[in-house]
Amino acid sequence: MDKLAAVDVVNIIAEFSKVIIANRDYLNELDGKLGDADFGTSICAGCCAVEKIIPELGSTKTGFALGKTGTTLVKSMGGASGPLFGTIFMKAGKALGETTEVGVQELANMFAASLSGVKTLGKSDVGDKTLIDALAPASIALEAAAANNSSLQVALANASAAAAQGVEDTKNLVANRGRAHYVGERALGHQDAGATAIQMLFKVFADYVN
Amino acid sequence: MDKLAAVDVVNIIAEFSKVIIANRDYLNELDGKLGDADFGTSICAGCCAVEKIIPELGSTKTGFALGKTGTTLVKSMGGASGPLFGTIFMKAGKALGETTEVGVQELANMFAASLSGVKTLGKSDVGDKTLIDALAPASIALEAAAANNSSLQVALANASAAAAQGVEDTKNLVANRGRAHYVGERALGHQDAGATAIQMLFKVFADYVN
Amino acid sequence: MKKIINAPDHVLQDMLTGMVAAHPDYVRKLPDYNCLVNRLSPIAGKVGIISGGGSGHEPAHAGFIGKGMLDAACIGNVFSSPTPDHFLEAAKAADSGAGVLMVIKNYSGDLMNSQMAEEMAEFEDVKVARVIVDDDVAVKNSTYTTGRRGIAGTIFVHKIAGAMAARGADLAEVKRVAEKTVANVRSMGMALTPCIVPIAGKANFHLADDEVEIGMGIHGEPGINRCKITTADEITSVLLEKIITDLPFAKGDEVAVLVNGLGATPLMELYIVNKKVSEICAERGIKIYRTYVGEYMTALEMAGASISLLRLDGELKSLLDAPADSIAFKQF
Amino acid sequence: MKKIINAPDHVLQDMLTGMVAAHPDYVRKLPDYNCLVNRLSPIAGKVGIISGGGSGHEPAHAGFIGKGMLDAACIGNVFSSPTPDHFLEAAKAADSGAGVLMVIKNYSGDLMNSQMAEEMAEFEDVKVARVIVDDDVAVKNSTYTTGRRGIAGTIFVHKIAGAMAARGADLAEVKRVAEKTVANVRSMGMALTPCIVPIAGKANFHLADDEVEIGMGIHGEPGINRCKITTADEITSVLLEKIITDLPFAKGDEVAVLVNGLGATPLMELYIVNKKVSEICAERGIKIYRTYVGEYMTALEMAGASISLLRLDGELKSLLDAPADSIAFKQF
């Protein structure tokens, strides 16, 4: 597989939803260490809403399903993560627009857009012990893969590995600001829930092309 | 001792206050079985107020100290027992009035007045598992003693014994109405707190004349 | 016992001080008496309305002092009746010469102390009448009562009598509508947790983690039965069934509803109860004219709620509709 | 978990149904949206005021819908921000064409969802401005915030902005006084017990039988320190000290005071706190212009209280004094 078609994007969205729903309690548990233990419930509500609209996602434009998934997440999640995950998909969709095929360069473009959208909305950055700490390294890995003309498989494998490492790194972060700040040293050893969901997203992408 | 003078009445009131104050926790505990465990606190507050006015109780009229004690109890106790114990002393005082000496007949008169006052105010009667179950038999004992021309010592010993028996009898009562009604069978085995205080009053009288 | 207090035997005085400090435009305190008095009272020609009882039921009763409701309230220690002199002084402060109605809940202590005050008032040339509220349909007798307890339905008596007095009616008329209110109001409560009287320092009963007490009184007196907690809908149905069949409230009746929190119950839960109340009334053809949801007659930090229904006629409706501007009950 | 509810995931809908049933003269619900709207809104020519946030803080925020306060509120799940479409629909329902001010408490979720709504509103031709309330002086950052949390001081923002809008001021002017209120209000709370989010089913922290948490947030977020419970006077002093030195409030300042219950604290205890508040203000020469005591911004059944102080100038005083007739905040 060289490029993802719109239908592949829909399949990936469907698979991501399945994975998230299966990990609801785990994500709640992770959020419980640094926050209010509702991230799993919240993103699960979002993914359930997404599952319901999967039949409506058919289109030749790859951006369509992503954008629609984003607005669905925004409308169904609430909390802090709703706008953030919504933005990730909405910005990704907007970056792809009417494109009918997604290659490595497109993947790099779309997640760069997602990353910048999240940073702006969340007023946060790398090192704040948030989902950005998984999204940023994955995005960088994709840009490197695009520069190196890597295959889709290699690009997504690298991105997934980078996201996984990013999640691992959140364990060692004591944030200077934001929600993880107040727990201070107590946050050490715990990985961020939102970052974990991002890693799951990249793993679904990587597994799909294999 | 044949008759009680006004000063004896004051001494008895003072002694009664002492006894009650010493039995605060015990009376609370008894009330706790059938009510809200505040009777000791309540009557103790009354007796503390009475102790403060003891110096003002000097008079040749035996009714004066009793009446003043009654109004003091009413003003300082609150709850259900305040008006009742206040009435006991107020009615007793009123029955004696300007009398300078209290013999058996006077004792019978004063507690008959107390009893009828309590029944009217409390809308209660013998068998309701209240202080009436101590006051009524004591009052009857005094009337019998008066009819038999018994001595003060015998009359008060009988009254005290009758009150004690009355308290004992409250253990076996399941009231048909009033505050002990709702606890029903659960009230069995527990003596009434108010009746216990009445018994203490008669015991103080009996001990004083010995 | 975990409370924001200074000392168990200071709670009444500290609270009174805090209330006057918060609402100097509504109330003043009588020196030497645990009585709060409407800043405007006595109001010339108006019958005075006073209420009294133990504290621990806030905002009842002093919180209902204000235009169109109470002229004064006398407040006892926690869950303990004030003594007659406090009732008397409250009555005197409320009296403009037109007489005073005492609103008393049916508890032995309140009854006896207020009755003594009524007798004392004669000597002070204050015309006093009393109305005894006994709206709780749960049990016939209870810890402090012979007959039914007076609970949250008392608020309606304050409102109706207050409005009638504000209209300039005489004492007999004010008493008449107060008694009419008592005759038409029925209530019942339930509790999830006990409360702690500060001076006692510990709860006087225990409820298991999954138990509720149906018919609980506002001092923690036992109710009808203790059962496993079920849904809000079921609990509401049980309470309302008992209330409706008692009067009985019938199809076509118009009612005012009061969903009252006992202290620790979130307003969210009271509204959830009210949802079911409105559904049951609709099913039964009972028309809801007005609804009040909130904390009106509490039992310290007890978790639980009571429901009151007041059957209305034209007169009661217009009195209920009248504006009121008290500390805790305001209506434009 | 012991609650009077039907099911953890029904609490929001059941509550909204119960609220509308209780107050049909004040609010209507937007079909398909968790938004309650003033029955009279949009009011021709008037700037709309809306507030939104998670539920569990009742009466905040829908309880402040009414004349002189809010036109609409959108309500999320317990302690969770509503999604942007709910903010948007609330804004649309409140807009008469004069624009809408959104009153938002400083929590990441509320901020982001309302910001998205603000962006979406542009496409719907609704002029929206936002004011962010961050009155809690306890901690700089917390579970859901960057910067200070918004807590009970928000009530003053509703009141002042609502009054300004009722006067017919334009959106910029309404926003100006709202921001002036935010600039002059400081709050801090403390808790005695945790609360339980229905869907979680258990408390997310624990306090020992003799512990209090000073600076606790309204979702149970940690504060400054956990210490042994002392007297109401001491606790009040600690909170007020932090509040007063923060702005700082100075001798000669005139303030409005809000002693707010977090859900399970008896009104009696809130008045006891207010006693000390009034004493401290008197000592420091801070003049209390108005005091509010009660439950305005709660955290489900959490026991505890917060204190808010708002420094007033002539403009804020007259806006605070303006009448208001909302469900839970009424002022003649």
Ligand SMILES: Nc1ncnc2c1ncn2[C@@H]1O[C@H](COP(=O)(O)OP(=O)(O)O)[C@@H](O)[C@H]1O
């Ligand atoms: N300002 C932010 N910027 C980026 N990510 C954030 C921000 N705030 C929260 N997150 C992410 O959202 C996750 C928490 O989401 P969730 O539990 O749904 O929100 P809430 O804090 O409202 O309960 C965190 O694990 C973190 O990755």
Ligand SMILES: Nc1ncnc2c1ncn2[C@@H]1O[C@H](COP(=O)(O)OP(=O)(O)O)[C@@H](O)[C@H]1O
């Ligand atoms: N109606 C009544 N008639 C006679 N005695 C009564 C009546 N009600 C209560 N008592 C007496 O008062 C005592 C309880 O007093 P107390 O605890 O002070 O009152 P409360 O019930 O208000 O807490 C009881 O033990 C009983 O003897």
Ligand SMILES: [Mg+2]
């Ligand atoms: Mg969370």
Ligand SMILES: [Mg+2]
């Ligand atoms: Mg008792």
Ligand SMILES: [Mg+2]
């Ligand atoms: Mg008592």
Ligand SMILES: [Mg+2]
């Ligand atoms: Mg959350």
